[in-house]
Amino acid sequence: MVMLAGFHKNPDIANVDSSENDSGPFKGTILRTKSGSLCSKMGEPCISCTTFNVLAPIYKRLDQQNQSIRESDFRAFWLARNERIVDWLLYESSSIICLQEFWVGNEELVHMYEERLGAAGYDTFKLGRTNNRGDGLLTAIHKDTFRVLNYRELLFNDFGDRVAQLLHVQSVFPFEQNQNNSVEQEILIVNTHLLFPHDSSLSIVRLHQVYQILLYLEAYQREYKLSQVPVILCGDWNGSKRGHVYKFLRSQGFVSSYDIAHEYTDSDADAHKWISHRNHRGNICGVDFIWLRNPNKSRKPLKIxxxxxxxxxxxxxxxxxxxxxxxxxxxxxxxxxxxxxxxxxxxxxxxxxxxxxxxxxxxxxxxxxxxxxxxxxxxxxxxxxxxxxxxNSTWSEHTDEDCGFEDSNESMEKEAIGFAVKNAVLFPREVEKGIWPENYSLSDHARLTAVFSPVRLRCSQKSL
Known part of the structure; x- marks a missing residue:
């Protein structure tokens, strides 16, 4: 039986640290994903997902004293850095790859990514920001794991020219659902990059961008009768665990895969235990997320x-x-x-x-x-x-609870498949301790990879 792409540890290779950008991808160990590999020693099927803001060369500053000098002016620099990025992506071989700040305006770089990812078995989808901003998104789906059923583009057409991609995918082979039948699992995947909060008044823009994504998801799920499928949101959210966007997504049933894997809470005490970005102001913060929402998750009505x-x-x-x-x-x-x-x-x-x-x-x-x-x-x-x-935000406590875990309520009528977070890792590894390594140069963002394994849920027949 073929298994979904998953993580495994190679005990013969040492741990990766901040030198990964100089050493090449085969010096250090990461939670490597390989199509057909097993998620655990028990042969558990799983899927993996990587999100990474690759820092578009048009934004990468080479001289802090003269910030008009950008990497995009030096082909050898940006090509070598992006070749190393692709080396790492291919080494991890995640089922799903979501990139932000992808330089869609450079045909040579686009061709390099599409050619190398395509040769490795990925379908790729790119989307530039509106008004020809030069960068955008790239999502890659491994064909050994998923077939793409539908692809949609969401253009916010508001301040910041931000965009999002929605992919509706189906597993290539079925998950076992019960003793009598099995299903080819469908998943909705979103890749996006929210506006940077240059000042606090822009918080409403970022919140509005997420609201549009969730409205679009809700409409799509209603149109295709997909109320009982998992949703994975990936990207650079340009906001931390203490922000309005984080709390909004949590109210809608989403969980941060990294925080679940490391048993971090939503409390202020856990808010700064990891970072994923050093921004142009020199501040370090945790802004890159892989969000998961299972069909069993209770949530308030979106409008509330x-x-x-x-x-x-x-x-x-x-x-x-x-x-x-x-x-x-x-x-x-x-x-x-x-x-x-x-x-x-x-x-x-x-x-x-x-x-x-x-x-x-x-x-x-x-x-x-x-x-x-x-x-x-x-x-x-x-x-x-x-x-x-x-x-005091004392709103209605009404939630839309469609599902429970399979052993929680025998009156539920239908089974569905969700995902459990098995692991999640940030690279370079120092950022997991809140430290930004000075010799890391692949990007100004860390790379986040998560692995999920299927779990059975019992759900009502209720649809959106």
């Missing part, structure tokens, strides 16, 4: 989660202006003599904290929708109790 996250950003902007709860209520109330907030005052306050009135801010429709959700009694104004509900 979006409203909670948007109000969270409003609260953050007010607190940034040194406004406590009572002061924030007075600020939103403005010159109104009554003890309530009017819609016009609400809109004016959002404009003053740069959340509306800009090309990338909340739209009129979104602002109105937030107001409607906040105005619980529908009387056209917000009293202090309604304001407190926004401030």
């Amino acid at each position: 989660s979006w409203a909670e996250a948007a109000f969270g950003i409003i609260k953050y902007q007010l607190q940034k202006a040194s406004l406590a709860e009572n002061d924030a209520f007075a600020f939103l109330r403005a010159d109104n003599n009554g003890n309530h907030i009017t819609y016009s005052a609400f809109c004016d306050a959002l404009r003053q904290v740069n959340l509306t009135g800009l090309s990338h801010g909340l739209s009129f429709e979104e602002t109105k929708d937030l107001w409607v959700q906040a105005d619980i009694d529908g009387n056209g104004v917000l009293d202090y109790e309604e304001f407190k509900r926004i401030w």
